[in-house]
Amino acid sequence: MTLALLATSHSPLLDHVDLPADVSGELTEAFAQARAFVHDFDPDVVVNFGPDHYNGFFYRLMPPFCIGYAAESIGDYGSQAGPLNVPEDIARGIAEAVIAEGVDLAVSLDMQVDHGAVQPMEIVYGDITAKPFVPIFMNSVAPPFTPLARVRRLGEAAGRHLATLDRKVLLIASGGLSHDPPVPRLSNATADQRRMLMGEGGPLTPEAREARQQRVISAAREFAAGTATIQDLAPEWDRELLRILASGDLSPFDAWDPGEMTRIAGNSSHEVRTWIAAYAALGAAGPYSVRYSYYRPIRELIAGFALTTATPA
Numbered sequence: 001m002t003l004a005l006l007a008t009s010h011s012p013l014l015d016h017v018d019l020p021a022d023v024s025g026e027l028t029e030a031f032a033q034a035r036a037f038v039h040d041f042d043p044d045v046v047v048n049f050g051p052d053h054y055n056g057f058f059y060r061l062m063p064p065f066c067i068g069y070a071a072e073s074i075g076d077y078g079s080q081a082g083p084l085n086v087p088e089d090i091a092r093g094i095a096e097a098v099i100a101e102g103v104d105l106a107v108s109l110d111m112q113v114d115h116g117a118v119q120p121m122e123i124v125y126g127d128i129t130a131k132p133f134v135p136i137f138m139n140s141v142a143p144p145f146t147p148l149a150r151v152r153r154l155g156e157a158a159g160r161h162l163a164t165l166d167r168k169v170l171l172i173a174s175g176g177l178s179h180d181p182p183v184p185r186l187s188n189a190t191a192d193q194r195r196m197l198m199g200e201g202g203p204l205t206p207e208a209r210e211a212r213q214q215r216v217i218s219a220a221r222e223f224a225a226g227t228a229t230i231q232d233l234a235p236e237w238d239r240e241l242l243r244i245l246a247s248g249d250l251s252p253f254d255a256w257d258p259g260e261m262t263r264i265a266g267n268s269s270h271e272v273r274t275w276i277a278a279y280a281a282l283g284a285a286g287p288y289s290v291r292y293s294y295y296r297p298i299r300e301l302i303a304g305f306a307l308t309t310a311t312p313a
């Protein structure tokens with residue numbers, strides 16, 4: 001019936017670092033805009049494009065895309081834990097439609113999601129179970145990465161299908177933009193990290209979880225202080241991405257090379273795949289307009305931080 005879109009960066013550091021007053025004021029305003037937009041639209045269902053940071057998807061078996069017919073939030077960084085309210089019929093309908101169009105989408109009947117998937121629901125509703133919620137995982141941290149042309153096709157196929165439903169569907173994208181937080185990488189992992197990346201040994205112990213989170217929090221403090229070794233944010237790249245998304249013609253992304261994305265915008269810049277898929281889904285239902293757009297590179301959050309809303313034109 002109708003689609004609307006909320007795309008936002010996430011950062012677990014939002015609750016774990018101090019922000020300059022002007023930055024925190026801007027974010028309060030951006031989140032208020034998001035809340036007003038979503039409450040005004042009042043969706044029947046949320047279709048959520050989100051990444052994962054080796055909490056639900058591991059190198060034991062790493063799909064490019066996966067949709068959950070049922071899902072649970074693991075609750076990292078103090079995010080809300082527990083089962084999500086997934087409408088299985090809608091999830092299955094999306095999976096069947098996308099696969100029928102030739103985009104291979106894995107399915108999970110027990111998907112585990114982390115802060116990267118649920119933070120927008122927490123910001124907007126303060127409760128990850130507030131609305132029926134279909135999680136679509138987009139691999140954004142574990143190379144090799146599928147081409148962006150394929151991400152766009154997945155979004156289009158999902159959007160074409162969702163536009164035929166007799167429901168108000170809110171598309172959420174969670175991720176990006178340029179950023180390079182210290183997430184372990186297979187290419188330079190220690191033996192212990194390699195086991196973690198493979199998902200061996202089951203869930204992290206509370207101590208290991210705490211150590212992992214503290215490493216990211218320390219990196220953020222050092223990054224803000226100018227002493228971190230992580231890659232800098234790339235505001236020009238971020239602004240170009242937002243410009244293309246707002247233009248309604250996403251075809252320029254087809255020429256973006258994943259290696260170049262990493263080089264310019266950092267190892268986690270691939271989280272923008274969630275934005276490209278969600279905007280492609282909205283665009284598949286007809287022309288759209290961006291209604292609100294916020295951007296600021298925020299080192300304290302290790303994020304080129306953007307938040308946009310969009311509706312059919």
Ligand SMILES: O=C(O)CCc1cccc(O)c1O
Pocket residue numbers: 010011012013053116175176179181182183213216268271301302303
């Ligand atoms: O703990 C992790 O694995 C990464 C945490 C993290 C930090 C900054 C921006 C992000 O998007 C993000 O996800």
Ligand SMILES: [Fe+2]
Pocket residue numbers: 010051053116175176268271
């Ligand atoms: Fe992330």
